[in-house]
Each structure stands twice: as structure tokens, then as C-alpha cells.
Amino acid sequence: MMTVDEFRARFPILTRRVYVNSCSQGALSTDVDEAMRAYLESWHESGSPWEMWVDEVERLREWFAASIGAGADEIAVMPSASAGINAVASALSFDGPRSHVVIGDFEFPTMAQVWLAQERRGASIRRAHASGDVLPIDAYAAAIDERTLVVPATHVCFRNGHKTDIAGLVKVAHDRGAYVFLDDYQRTGSGPIDVHALGVDFMVTGCLKYLLAAAGIGFLYVRRDLIERFEPTVTGWFGRVNPFAFRIDALDWPPGANRFETGTPPVPNAYAALAALDLLDRIGYDVVGRQVDHLVERYASAARDAGFVVRTPSDRARRGPLVVVQSVDAPALVAKLAARGIIASCRGNGLRVSFHAYNNDADVDAVISALVAEASLLERATATAR
Ligand SMILES: Cc1ncc(COP(=O)(O)O)c(C=O)c1O
Known part of the structure; x- marks a missing residue:
């Protein structure tokens, strides 16, 4: 295993700066630098090695899944957290007995905005209010009931660093039949997580902060037993059983969370993300x-x-x-x-x-x-x- 000193030595900026901004962008390691060059080299060398590039994305799916205690079939590789949230929102219907979405005060804007956009589709937004810089589970409990469909919740708040008791929230939400959609972006990579043990139904995150890679790539986790209930209307050819069947006559749905994917995967960013996950694994x-x-x-x-x-x-x-x-x-x-x-x-x-x-x-x-x-x-x- 790598020590913290060995880890630190892989980030050149730390010899010149005190870098305490991983909540915006993780520092660049020599590993990620080399991986991005390797991507460019493969392009120079082979022109269009798409099979290899798609294999790298599959390798990333497996590595990321293992890093959060999930199966690769539960992970969609997305271009952003917002894309993951939109894919799930598009798969939900709000015309049944459950149409409420309970949003806490500490959400990152995109999480609130995607659900606000669903109001046109019948969603009704309810709020869980913070007291100052604290958002207790009681505030959610007061807003979640038998009309609640989903409770999106940030793990760590980007504004004040408050970490919500997600296990407590899952208990309250599941007791009342609602889904919990975790936004782990401000935490993933900064310590261990086991999504199955936590019990969340969906989770999004992305690579540019504590996962120490580049912009333009993120992940959606969907709990295995839920996947086949959902057919997103935000979709595309990479959401198919076999994208390379090139069908235009019908939609088919793979059994895995890759059904939430849309277009060509962000290959250069996948190279960066794989190198960063490898480095995090080594420490x-x-x-x-x-x-x-x-x-x-x-x-x-x-x-x-x-x-x-x-x-x-x-x-x-x-x-x-x-x-x-x-x-x-x-x-x-x-x-x-x-x-x-x-x-x-x-x-x-x-x-x-x-x-x-x-x-x-x-x-x-x-x-x-x-x-x-x-x-x-x-x-x-x-x-x-x-
Ligand atoms: C908690 C949280 N969620 C979501 C996002 C946005 O993710 P994306 O730009 O990948 O949609 C951010 C980015 O800063 C964030 O901090």
C-alpha cells in the first residue's frame, strides 16, 4: 500500500501551492497526466481504436463499482451528475398516488433544478428546511409521507460542509415507501462508502473533485432490484442492449444500469478517471x-x-x-x-x-x-x- 507521503508526492502542484480546493477540483496527479497522454498516444497511433476505448470505459465501470461496494451492472457511466439525475427523473412518472419530491435546503442547485423541471410532468416539490447550518432528519420526516416518490439528498453540502445522516434518511423514507437519491459528489473519493449497506436507491457522483480526475464524467448507481422497473425517456444508442446493432425500429432495454446511458461515452475522461481510481486504490x-x-x-x-x-x-x-x-x-x-x-x-x-x-x-x-x-x-x- 502507498503511504500518504508517497501519495502526496504524485501531485506536483503541492510543491508550489497549498492546495485546499478539492471541493471544486481535485489536484492533478502525475498518474492522471500520464493517462491522458496515453489516450492521445492511442489516438495518434491507431487512429480510431474504439474497441479498446469502449473496453476502457467498461473497466472504469467495474473499478468504480468496486470502490463503492456495488456491482458493475448497477453503474451507468455518465457525462455529468446532472445527466444521471435527469435520466432517473425521466424514468419516473408523477401521475400516480406518489408525485411529491422532497428537497432539502442543502442541495446543489442542479439537484433541485432537475426536479423543479419535472413540475411540468406532474411533480410537486416539498421542502425539508434547515435550521441555520444544520439539517436534521426530523426536517425530512416532517415532509415525507405516502405521497412522496423520491427524496434527493446531498451527502455533504457544498456550501457549509454539513453531512446528512443518509442511513437515518433511508430509514424514514423507506418506512414511508419513498426512494432516496443520494448526491455523493462532495464526498466520493474522500473515504470509504458501501452503497448497499447504506441502502440508497440511486446515487450520482462525478470525477472532478475528490475522485481526482477531469470534468465531463460521472456515475449513476441504481440499486439492482430497481433497475428493470425503469425505462428513461432521456435515452440514446448507448442505452441499448447492443448499441452496435444500430436499430431504428424499436427500443430494447439491457438488464443493467447502462440502460440509463445515452450517447458516446467520454473516453478521454474515462482514461483520467481510471488512473485516479487506481491511485486511490493504491493508497x-x-x-x-x-x-x-x-x-x-x-x-x-x-x-x-x-x-x-x-x-x-x-x-x-x-x-x-x-x-x-x-x-x-x-x-x-x-x-x-x-x-x-x-x-x-x-x-x-x-x-x-x-x-x-x-x-x-x-x-x-x-x-x-x-x-x-x-x-x-x-x-x-x-x-x-x-
Ligand atoms: C454536490 C454536487 N452535486 C452536483 C454537482 C454538479 O455535477 P455536474 O456538473 O457533474 O452535473 C456538483 C458540482 O459542483 C456538486 O458539488
């Missing part, structure tokens, strides 16, 4: 999870001790790899940090600092020192709030 998701948890704790407690307002929950079970500290002018703070060689990001006035296993204690300490130096741009906690 191991447990090791990644432990390192991320350690860094998050070090950073969040130092930020609190410095008197800053940490919006992310302090309970380890309720947070992921992202910690959000409240600024009075976060875009200005991000620019000040960049001038100090620290790459972070913001949403609203929340400063987002996120960790992967390639980060270390020195990164945390560098960010904290920079925040102390720029303290005029940070909101201060009142003594009681601390």
Missing part, C-alpha cells in the same frame, strides 16, 4: 478517510480556537472533507489567500477549505496562519457562540 479509501478526518479536525478546532465562526458541524459524523469558515468578504479573502500561495474557494461569504489525503498538517497550519494574518476579513465568534 486505500480507509487511509484517505483517516487522513481527511485528522486534517478536518485539526483545521476546524484551530479555526474555532482562533475565534473564527466555523459553520461546519463539529460532530465528526456530521461533516465530510469540507470545512466552511464565515468571512465578511469571502471573495476578497480567497484573493488574499491566493496571494499567499493558498488555493481555496468560497460560496457566498463562506470560505471553503477542503482536504484530501495529499494534504498534511503543514497545509492546515499554513491556512490557519494566513487566516490569522487576514483576520479583519473573518467574522468573529461571540464568546457564548464559541
